[in-house]
Amino acid sequence: MYPAKGLFKTKRWIVISITIQWISEFVISMPFIFRQEPYCTFEIWMQIYTCLTAVFVPLFINMVLYVLIFLHARSSSRRVHAQTLSMTTSNNVNIQQGSISRRDISLLRQMFFIFSMFIGGWAPAYLSLLISNYIYVDPIIPEIMTIIAELCILSITINLFICNHELRQYLKNKIRQIFHGQ
Numbered sequence: 001m002y003p004a005k006g007l008f009k010t011k012r013w014i015v016i017s018i019t020i021q022w023i024s025e026f027v028i029s030m031p032f033i034f035r036q037e038p039y040c041t042f043e044i045w046m047q048i049y050t051c052l053t054a055v056f057v058p059l060f061i062n063m064v065l066y067v068l069i070f071l072h073a074r075s076s077s078r079r080v081h082a083q084t085l086s087m088t089t090s091n092n093v094n095i096q097q098g099s100i101s102r103r104d105i106s107l108l109r110q111m112f113f114i115f116s117m118f119i120g121g122w123a124p125a126y127l128s129l130l131i132s133n134y135i136y137v138d139p140i141i142p143e144i145m146t147i148i149a150e151l152c153i154l155s156i157t158i159n160l161f162i163c164n165h166e167l168r169q170y171l172k173n174k175i176r177q178i179f180h181g182q
Helices: 011-033 044-087 102-131 140-163 165-180
Strands: none
Touching: 011 044, 044 102, 102 140, 140 165
């Protein structure tokens, strides 16, 4: 997606990304590390904090990033589409200017799938833990919700393999090399 952007291919970018990830995880876990209770408890404020940092903050960040990605991809599609139209003769071309390209629809579909799997998987798991503080929730319910969340992560991972042609081709070549001894 970023062939013209050298930064995204450098080791420096990888180090920056990993460093930001580790620092943010450390900052998020600070309330749990520095609490003063002599024994391990999972108080309500900690459950709310966990729910916010595990579901709703990533939800907001993902929404903003997905909108930015879509707007960038859409403007890119329009630029490419405009260049294509200027190169072709207008005799047989009858294209609506406001239509969404198949590429953009595919991108929207992927974003919606990943977004809904994340929210549909993790929000019920954390919310069931929060709700269990106020009303009786059978202990099996949070466990089932956790399994559903893990299945959602699995489906996102499988989707990555299904929808990424280059990754599939790379894996096919590696598997062929393994079985053919090359």
